Amino acid sequence: MPLVSMRELLDHAATIGYGIPAFNVNNLEQVQAVMAAADEVGAPVILQASAGARKYAGEAFIKHLIQAAAEMYPHIPLVMHQDHGTSPKVCAGAIDLGFGSVMMDGSLMEDGKTPSSFDYNVEVTRKVVEMAHKVGVTVEGELGCLGNLETGEAGEEDGIGAEGKLDHSQMLTDPEEAATFVKATQLDALAIAIGTSHGAYKFSRKPTGDILAINRVKEIHQRIPNTHLVMHGSSSVPAELLAIINQYGGKMKETYGVPVEEIQEAIKHGVRKINIDTDIRLAMTGAVRKFLAENPEKFDAREWLKPAREAAKAICKQRYIEFGCEGQGAKIKGHSLQVVAGQYASGALAQRVN
Numbered sequence: 001m002p003l004v005s006m007r008e009l010l011d012h013a014a015t016i017g018y019g020i021p022a023f024n025v026n027n028l029e030q031v032q033a034v035m036a037a038a039d040e041v042g043a044p045v046i047l048q049a050s051a052g053a054r055k056y057a058g059e060a061f062i063k064h065l066i067q068a069a070a071e072m073y074p075h076i077p078l079v080m081h082q083d084h085g086t087s088p089k090v091c092a093g094a095i096d097l098g099f100g101s102v103m104m105d106g107s108l109m110e111d112g113k114t115p116s117s118f119d120y121n122v123e124v125t126r127k128v129v130e131m132a133h134k135v136g137v138t139v140e141g142e143l144g145c146l147g148n149l150e151t152g153e154a155g156e157e158d159g160i161g162a163e164g165k166l167d168h169s170q171m172l173t174d175p176e177e178a179a180t181f182v183k184a185t186q187l188d189a190l191a192i193a194i195g196t197s198h199g200a201y202k203f204s205r206k207p208t209g210d211i212l213a214i215n216r217v218k219e220i221h222q223r224i225p226n227t228h229l230v231m232h233g234s235s236s237v238p239a240e241l242l243a244i245i246n247q248y249g250g251k252m253k254e255t256y257g258v259p260v261e262e263i264q265e266a267i268k269h270g271v272r273k274i275n276i277d278t279d280i281r282l283a284m285t286g287a288v289r290k291f292l293a294e295n296p297e298k299f300d301a302r303e304w305l306k307p308a309r310e311a312a313k314a315i316c317k318q319r320y321i322e323f324g325c326e327g328q329g330a331k332i333k334g335h336s337l338q339v340v341a342g343q344y345a346s347g348a349l350a351q352r353v354n
């Protein structure tokens with residue numbers, strides 16, 4: 001199957017009521033890990049590449065690694081998604097490169113650091129929707145800034161996110177604004193701010209409703225019932241993975257991620273795409289540290305990359321099962337982007353706002 005539309009996957013997930021983890025990939029082993037996990041459980045796949053990934057691997061490598069995944073697993077519906085595009089120009093570049101889905105993150109200015117105005121966000125997102133839908137490409141936007149409700153700190157750990165202190169209203173997506181935003185932009189999926197942030201250090205304790213606002217998901221979903229909601233910063237940061245890293249020489253501080261049961265609750269209320277990068281990083285780092293500590297004489301990169309790939313695969317497989325993806329891949333037709341472009345043009349995919 002050629003690369004497919006993210007809208008089709010998310011529409012399917014909404015019809016059945018499951019969520020799809022979107023895994024960040026940067027290299028061969030990560031792509032292989034996600035695909036092998038999906039294949040074992042029959043899940044549909046969203047592979048996403050950040051600007052950092054495109055820079056690390058090189059654009060041609062990222063593109064061809066993902067295309068190779070489609071070639072090796074022709075029965076799996078696979079989306080190539082650009083994560084956190086910082087301008088319409090970046091999104092246009094991704095569309096040219098063959099991405100079937102792009103995120104225009106207009107919650108921040110082009111520097112990826114300064115919180116933007118609502119009007120700026122509408123303008124850039126609408127621009128991307130116009131060019132993307134013409135060619136059947138899905139658009140994810142973002143309203144609200146990712147940040148830590150405990151500290152008021154914005155979340156720029158990964159180089160994507162606001163800098164410094166934010167006030168609570170900036171860190172919680174407003175349902176009314178979300179409705180206006182969807183109406184004005186006609187985007188397909190909306191990333192919301194509910195207290196999650198990128199990276200390993202999300203919460204200093206297991207999060208409760210005051211610092212992880214799952215209720216906000218419900219309120220937003222009521223206003224925009226057919227816009228797919230996206231949770232960024234949704235790694236769960238398992239304590240077992242931190243323990244392995246620290247047991248074998250790592251120095252990670254105590255920290256908590258987004259509990260899987262909270263994500264499962266959010267999936268009941270319109271969350272269809274769940275972004276995960278950090279958990280794969282932790283799994284691979286722990287596995288490499290353990291292998292090298294136990295086998296100090298080894299030096300073949302394949303030998304230590306193999307357990308890293310296995311550990312990444314295990315966490316991906318677990319999330320596919322926990323979010324309800326098992327067996328869903330085979331039910332998705334995988335329309336060509338041209339067919340989806342026709343659906344946008346006919347108004348069949350227009351957003352409904354309550």
Ligand SMILES: O=C(CO)COP(=O)(O)O
Nearest residue numbers: 199233234235275277278
């Ligand atoms: O949101 C993400 C990528 O866009 C990744 O989030 P994590 O850092 O929680 O894995």
Ligand SMILES: O=C[C@H](O)COP(=O)(O)O
Nearest residue numbers: 050052053158160198277
């Ligand atoms: O969006 C955040 C992802 O974790 C990507 O991180 P990155 O910019 O280090 O590739």
Ligand SMILES: [Zn+2]
Nearest residue numbers: 105107108142
């Ligand atoms: Zn953002």
Ligand SMILES: [Zn+2]
Nearest residue numbers: 198232233275
């Ligand atoms: Zn993100």
